[in-house]
Amino acid sequence: MKATCWTGRNSVEVQEVPDPSILNSRDAVVKVTSTAICGSDLHLLDGYVPTMQNGDIMGHEFMGEVVEVGPGVDPARIRVGDRVVVPFPIACGACSACQAELYSCCENTNPNAGIAEKLFGHPTAGIYGYSHLTGGFAGGQAEYARVVLADVNALRVGSGFTDEQVLFLSDILPTGYMGAEMCDIQDGDVVAVWGAGPVGQFAMDSARVLGAEKVIAIDKEDYRLQMAAAQGYETIDFRNTDVRSALLEMTGGRGPDKCIDAVGLEATHGAGHIDLYDRAKQAVRSETDRPHALRQAITSCRSGGIVSVIGVYGGMIDKFPAGAWMNRSLTLRTGQCHVQRYMKPLLRLIERGAIDPTRVITHRLPLTEAPRGYELFKHKRDNCEKVVLTP
Amino acid sequence: MKRNSRSTVTLAHDPLVRGLGWASLALGVPQVVSPYGFTRALGTAPALRNRWTGAAIGVRELTAAAGLLGRPHPAWLWTRVGGDAMDLALLARALMNRDGRGSARTMAATAATSAIAAADVYAAVTRTFRSSPLELTSTVTVGKSPDEAYEFWQRLDRLPEFMTHLDEVRATGPGTSHWTATAPFGRTVEWDAETTEDVPGQRIAWRSLKGADIDNSGEVRFLPAPGGRGTEVHVRLRYDLPAGALGKAAARWFGEEPHQQLDDDLRRLKQVMETGEVIRSEGAPGGKRARSEFPQHPARPLSEEELKEALS
Numbered sequence: 001m002k003a004t005c006w007t008g009r010n011s012v013e014v015q016e017v018p019d020p021s022i023l024n025s026r027d028a029v030v031k032v033t034s035t036a037i038c039g040s041d042l043h044l045l046d047g048y049v050p051t052m053q054n055g056d057i058m059g060h061e062f063m064g065e066v067v068e069v070g071p072g073v074d075p076a077r078i079r080v081g082d083r084v085v086v087p088f089p090i091a092c093g094a095c096s097a098c099q100a101e102l103y104s105c106c107e108n109t110n111p112n113a114g115i116a117e118k119l120f121g122h123p124t125a126g127i128y129g130y131s132h133l134t135g136g137f138a139g140g141q142a143e144y145a146r147v148v149l150a151d152v153n154a155l156r157v158g159s160g161f162t163d164e165q166v167l168f169l170s171d172i173l174p175t176g177y178m179g180a181e182m183c184d185i186q187d188g189d190v191v192a193v194w195g196a197g198p199v200g201q202f203a204m205d206s207a208r209v210l211g212a213e214k215v216i217a218i219d220k221e222d223y224r225l226q227m228a229a230a231q232g233y234e235t236i237d238f239r240n241t242d243v244r245s246a247l248l249e250m251t252g253g254r255g256p257d258k259c260i261d262a263v264g265l266e267a268t269h270g271a272g273h274i275d276l277y278d279r280a281k282q283a284v285r286s287e288t289d290r291p292h293a294l295r296q297a298i299t300s301c302r303s304g305g306i307v308s309v310i311g312v313y314g315g316m317i318d319k320f321p322a323g324a325w326m327n328r329s330l331t332l333r334t335g336q337c338h339v340q341r342y343m344k345p346l347l348r349l350i351e352r353g354a355i356d357p358t359r360v361i362t363h364r365l366p367l368t369e370a371p372r373g374y375e376l377f378k379h380k381r382d383n384c385e386k387v388v389l390t391p
Numbered sequence: 392m393k394r395n396s397r398s399t400v401t402l403a404h405d406p407l408v409r410g411l412g413w414a415s416l417a418l419g420v421p422q423v424v425s426p427y428g429f430t431r432a433l434g435t436a437p438a439l440r441n442r443w444t445g446a447a448i449g450v451r452e453l454t455a456a457a458g459l460l461g462r463p464h465p466a467w468l469w470t471r472v473g474g475d476a477m478d479l480a481l482l483a484r485a486l487m488n489r490d491g492r493g494s495a496r497t498m499a500a501t502a503a504t505s506a507i508a509a510a511d512v513y514a515a516v517t518r519t520f521r522s523s524p525l526e527l528t529s530t531v532t533v534g535k536s537p538d539e540a541y542e543f544w545q546r547l548d549r550l551p552e553f554m555t556h557l558d559e560v561r562a563t564g565p566g567t568s569h570w571t572a573t574a575p576f577g578r579t580v581e582w583d584a585e586t587t588e589d590v591p592g593q594r595i596a597w598r599s600l601k602g603a604d605i606d607n608s609g610e611v612r613f614l615p616a617p618g619g620r621g622t623e624v625h626v627r628l629r630y631d632l633p634a635g636a637l638g639k640a641a642a643r644w645f646g647e648e649p650h651q652q653l654d655d656d657l658r659r660l661k662q663v664m665e666t667g668e669v670i671r672s673e674g675a676p677g678g679k680r681a682r683s684e685f686p687q688h689p690a691r692p693l694s695e696e697e698l699k700e701a702l703s
Contacts, residue, residue, distance in 0.1 A: 003691065020692040023671040023702075053674070055689030072667065094665040096534060096620055108662045111675035112687075114655045123658075126672060129690065136674015136690045146673075146692070149666065 002391065003057045003142035004370040009047035012058060012371050020138065020146040025072030028150035030064035030084060034163040035141050037061075037373050037387045038171055039197050040264075040312045044131065045374055048265060048288070049314055051115070051132040058370075060088035060128040061170040062140025063163060069150060077151040084154035086140065086147050087339035088171045090126035093152035097125075104336035109148065110135045119315065124336065141370055143391040155343045164388065165350055168202070168357040172386075174342035176202025176262070179310035182333040183258035185210045192216040192247060192256035192300065194293040196224035196235075198360040198386045199310060200262035204233050205355050207260070216250060218243055220268065223383040227360070238269075247300050255302035264311025265289035281318065288315030298332075299324050309334040360386040367391040402463035407514050411471060412459030414507070415452045422449025433482075434496030448478065468515035475508035525630045527649055531657035533664045534621040537613040538592045543664060544611055545595065547586075553659035553669060555652055555679050568597070580604035606631040626657060676701035 005015045020029050038061050043049050063085040066078060078084070091103035098106050106125035110116055113123035116133050126148065129139015138146060147154050157166050176199045183191060191207040193200050196219035204215045208231075217228035218236045225235040236246045247256055269275035269292040278290040297307050298321045307330055325332065349355045362385040365373050373387040402408050422429045426445035451474055458467035482501045486494065533540060543549060547568055551557040558571040558579070566586040574580045582603030588596040588610075598608035607630045614623040659669050659679055669678040674687040676697070693701060 005689075005691065018692040018694050020673075021698060023673075023676060024668055026667070053686065053689045055691055056674075057689075057691045092662075092666045092670075094534060095661070096532070099534070107658075108666050109670055111670055111672050111678075113658055114651055126670070132674045132687055132690065135670075136672045136687050138673040138690045138692060148670070148672075 001143035002367060004059060004139070004367065004389075006044060006052050006056045006058055007054055010045060012045060012374050014368050014370055015055070017055075017057065017142070020144050022068065022070040023146065024148065025070045026149045026151060027070045028066050028073055028078055028147045028154065029068040030062075030086065030145055030147055030154075031067045032062050032064040032140055032143060032145055032391050033083075034064075034167045035059050035062035035367070035389050035391070036167060036170075036172075037141070037370070037377050037389070039199060039377075040130070041374070042378050043264070043266060043312060043314070045378060046266065049131045049133065050119075051112075053132060053136075056129065056131070056136075057139040057142055058129045059139035059141030059145075060130055061167065061172065062086055062128075062145055063157075063167050063170065064145070066147075066150070066154070067144070074151040078154055078156070082154070082156050083159065084147070084156055085166050085169045085343065086128070086145070086154055087169075087174075087343060088127055088130075089336060089339055090128070090135070090137065090148045091152050091340055092149055098152075101338055101341045102335075103338040103340045105338075112136060127336075141367065141389060143367070152340070155347070157347065161347075161350070162358075164358045164361060166347065166357075167388065168198075168360075169339075169343050169346055169350075171337065171339065172198045172360075173202050173346055173355070173357050174339045175199050175310050175337040176204075177206040177342055177346060178335065178337045179203040179260045179262060179308050180206035180210050180212075182308040182310075182335075183207065183210075183260065183306050185212050185258060187211060188213045189257040190214045190216065190251050190254075191258045191260065192218060192297070193260045193262055194218045194267075194297055195262035195264075195311060196221070196228045197262065200224075200260075201227060201231075201360050201385075202355070202357070203260045203262050203310065204228060204231065207258075209349065209354055212258075214250075216247065216256065221380055223380075224385065227385060231359075243296055244300050251302075255300055255305070257302055257305050259297035259301045259305065259307045261293045261297050261307065261309045261311045263293035265291070265313050265315075267292040267294075267311075287318045289313050289317045291317040291320070295319065295321055298330060301328075301330055303328040304330070306331045306333060310337070312336075361388055363387040365389055402465075402518065405463070405518065407510075408459055408463055408468070408518065411468070411511065411514055412456050412463075415456035415459060415471065419449045419452030419456055422446060422452065432496065433485075433500045434494060444481065448474070465515060465519040468511060468518055471511040472508070472515050475504060475511055478504050479508065525632050525649060527628045527630075527653045528626065529650070529653040529657050530623055530625045531661050532616045532621055532623050533661050535664055537615055537622045540613045540622045540624055540664070541592045541595070545589070547584075547595075547597065549663075553663050553679055554656045567600075570599075574605065582607070624657065624660065626653065628653065671701075 001019050002014050003017045005013055007013050041058055044052055066080050066082045066084060069080055089104035090109040091098050091106045092108040095107040104125050109126035110123050112132055112135055116123040126135030126137050128137045180203050189212050191212040193203050196217045207215050215233040217225060217233050218238055219225050220239045225237060229235050236243055267290050281287045282290055301307050367389045370389055376382055376384040377387050422445050430445045455467055455471050485497050546562055548560045548562055550560050556572050561569045563569050568584050570584055571581050582599040584597045584599045586597045594612045596610040599606050610627045612625040616623045662669050671678050674690045676693055
């Protein structure tokens with residue numbers, strides 16, 4: 001079959017690889033009908049996530065039709081012929097993390113937990129196509145993919161939805177939603193969102209659904225800000241505006257009640273010298289992540305507010321504004337999305353028309369053009385917001 | 392892990408160590424009392440320099456004797472090894488610069504010193520890198536009741552499902568079993584074991600019987616986890632490794648870290664008990680062999696041959 005493979009820093013290729021097979025008795029194999037490139041795939045492409053190997057299949061946003069099931073799969077849950085969306089974190093459904101619906105922290109699904117533990121203190125769940133640190137699972141940017149513990153890790157969807165309507169239930173829609181949910185939004189809240197990429201857009205939509213009075217998008221790409229403005233959100237272009245001052249201006253001097261970091265470890269900064277500082281430190285590995293968005297969210301948030309982090313961080317940062325965080329009673333909430341928790345409720349929101357996931361799609365390419373998709377998305381060419389690939 | 396303690400108590404009762412201590416004393420006393428007589432006996436030239444050298448060697452011997460008999464420590468044995476090297480060098484010089492007299496006696500002395508040196512090296516090496524117990528402990532919480540966890544362990548034959556180094560545990564009778572394991576450097580070791588304690592729902596302990604390739608024992612305890620979170624499984628394993636410290640260091644050099652291995656084993660125990668099997672990825676298709684598979688298979692499906700090998 002054809003699959004999008006990582007072949008080194010800044011290099012992906014569509015290669016011919018063996019078809020997937022059942023490795024565990026509760027596995028299933030799906031024929032992928034739609035898959036997408038995620039912003040976090042760019043962290044892999046750019047070489048910021050350790051333990052990638054030449055030939056690893058990329059992709060953790062995919063859906064398709066079940067073509068094979070292992071002998072241990074509960075037929076009441078998944079059968080051949082089902083149309084399923086696959087959540088990116090692999091959960092077992094049985095451990096104490098899964099029982100607490102913290103699926104991305106599953107204690108059983110990462111065969112390389114011993115390595116992950118060295119970096120994170122405790123291991124996290126396996127993730128498809130996301131380095132060997134998260135288990136070394138083949139990704140879904142391919143013609144076929146293995147679904148691990150399929151009775152827990154596949155959501156059946158009816159034929160009443162198009163692929164594009166439900167594909168993003170695999171990651172970015174629940175991730176954005178969880179970002180807003182962690183904000184514990186109250187009547188009258190102003191929510192600021194750093195990053196107007198697809199996850200940021202869905203965090204904004206979710207904040208509105210959850211009752212935010214005003215939503216502010218912060219980015220530097222005109223087309224992304226326009227996409228947010230078209231939904232009725234206010235915008236700040238950090239290239240030509242001081243973010244903190246603008247936020248104070250827009251909130252009567254209070255600062256946003258809730259702040260969402262939908263940027264993560266590869267942030268760029270409006271002020272050249274600060275950007276240069278973090279890039280230099282990152283280049284010599286004295287920090288792994290560039291946390292501009294996180295710093296700014298913490299210093300901008302009103303006292304007693306919540307900073308919700310859904311942008312991906314991988315290792316160590318420095319110049320963390322601990323003083324602002326502690327002295328101003330801020331709450332920091334984070335997590336890789338516990339996708340399984342949100343899939344069904346969000347499917348209902350899509351059905352009701354409260355959220356339209358298709359609004360972020362700007363590019364539809366055949367799987368064979370995946371490398372071009374990565375180029376467009378990475379360099380934000382051709383107003384690229386979200387690339388969907390079809391095998 | 393507890394440090395391997397070479398206590399003064401054990402060395403104090405070690406016949407070889409005591410013997411070498413008394414030998415030091417027996418050689419040291421005449422050298423100090425009559426350095427001239429001693430150098431003559433060796434057939435070395437009775438020059439004043441040699442006499443003082445003899446006395447100095449005598450003092451060294453007495454110091455080693457005091458150490459070995461008074462406060463035994465492998466360092467004293469290494470002092471003796473160093474002294475032997477010095478003595479052999481002096482004797483070699485005497486053999487080369489000689490005027491013909493007493494050469495037979497010097498040769499005999501050289502032979503005797505070589506024999507003593509061999510005994511010293513043997514004692515120093517074996518007493519420094521002696522067989523030492525390797526004690527490993529690890530714990531994991533599984534979402535099962537203590538009774539269920541106990542039942543899983545009771546016959547010990549399911550251990551190879553999740554423990555990397557175990558190939559097979561077979562029950563051979565009531566309370567006895569035969570174990571096959573892979574030791575560092577790919578060796579296969581076997582032993583018979585008996586269950587020494589079996590408290591349903593609480594504790595199982597076992598130990599190898601006489602004639603084991605590696606003497607070992609183990610214990611598992613099942614404690615209810617607080618808040619109804621299942622059972623804390625506490626495992627303690629003890630191995631008497633040949634050439635303990637040296638073996639451990641060598642194994643680590645080849646990438647086998649026993650503590651990490653036991654932690655990983657118990658993680659897989661949790662997988663088996665909670666999900667039914669060890670989770671495999673394309674990168675780590677060998678299940679319990681995941682760690683030894685680095686660098687891993689790329690995260691892409693396996694070819695048919697690779698699949699056959701991985702699932703074997």
